[in-house]
Amino acid sequence: MKKWKAILFDMDGTLFDTEQISRIAWLVTMERFHLPKSEQFILDLIGRTYQSAQVVFDAYMPKGWPQEEAYQYHEDYAMEYKKTHGPLPKCNLKQLFTALQEKGYRLALASSARRENVEFNLQHEGIQDVFEEIVVGKMVAHGKPHPDIYLETAKRLGLRKEDCLVIEDSKNGILAAHAAKMDVIMIPDMIAPDDELKAMCYQVMEKLEDILTVL
Structure with missing residues (x-):
């Protein structure tokens, strides 16, 4: 693994x-x-x-x-x-993040959304202190599908791109992670991946909590 x-x-x-x-x-x-x-x-x-x-x-x-x-x-x-x-969470986020932290993973957020939207969602679920780094779209020169936001997040963590796994739902997000040369797991939301997009992914999973099966 x-x-x-x-x-x-x-x-x-x-x-x-x-x-x-x-x-x-x-x-x-x-x-x-x-x-x-x-x-x-x-x-x-x-x-x-x-x-x-x-x-x-x-x-x-x-x-x-x-x-x-x-x-x-x-x-x-x-x-x-x-x-x-309310912003509906995809799963029990507190439980998911606790499980990942217990496994020793560092957690970060890389979102194209505005800072106020990020803060609202995280505070609503009481997970505002989970992430070691939060990078939003305005903090980088080029947004997704460019790799900037993921490269910047890795830089802030002091990690190599090989040390990072990205969790994404969208085509633009997959393209950004792939361009950053990072492994990415796709959990499709509104867009199902075609064969080309699947080939860019480490895995495609049905539900967010399924990532625990490979972590």
């Missing part, structure tokens, strides 16, 4: 069922601003920061659309939704 020193987690779609919240928020935003409705637009945004999402915005939205206003509306709607309904 391969031995890693640290587990680097994505957040949205991996630890929390928040991609569906983002989807709902985008559908409401499209209606509010009379924008073209596209499920593929929403899927292509998964795992991206605001900056790295520009290529998706340009591909799907008309010229002159109120990008900043619409994006902020989406963010505000998603946050209010989470405050009302």
Whole structure:
């Protein structure tokens, strides 16, 4: 069995069922601003920061659309939704992280989300002190699918890329981990992996807690 020193987690779609919240928020935003409705637009945004999402915005939205206003509306709607309904965890996160720490793994978070969203989700579940390092999208030059966020997380931990295992749910996240030359386990959320994506993964698993079977 391969031995890693640290587990680097994505957040949205991996630890929390928040991609569906983002989807709902985008559908409401499209209606509010009379924008073209596209499920593929929403899927292509998964795992991206605001900056790295520009290529998706340009591909799907008309010229002159109120990008900043619409994006902020989406963010505000998603946050209010989470405050009302809560960010649903993918499993018993406290139990999972305790088990990993007992096995000697160091834990870190590498999320494209904004810092306030990360803090809200972690505090909601009482796991804000679990991670040794938390790196968010604004802390790196290029967001996923670029490798920057995972390389920066490993650097902050003082570890080599070979020492890190990434846990991801999205295509952009898998591409980022693969580009960083790190092993990655995919737990699909809204997008099922094709053969090309599967080939980039150490394993593809059905549920988050299944990672304990190889750790």
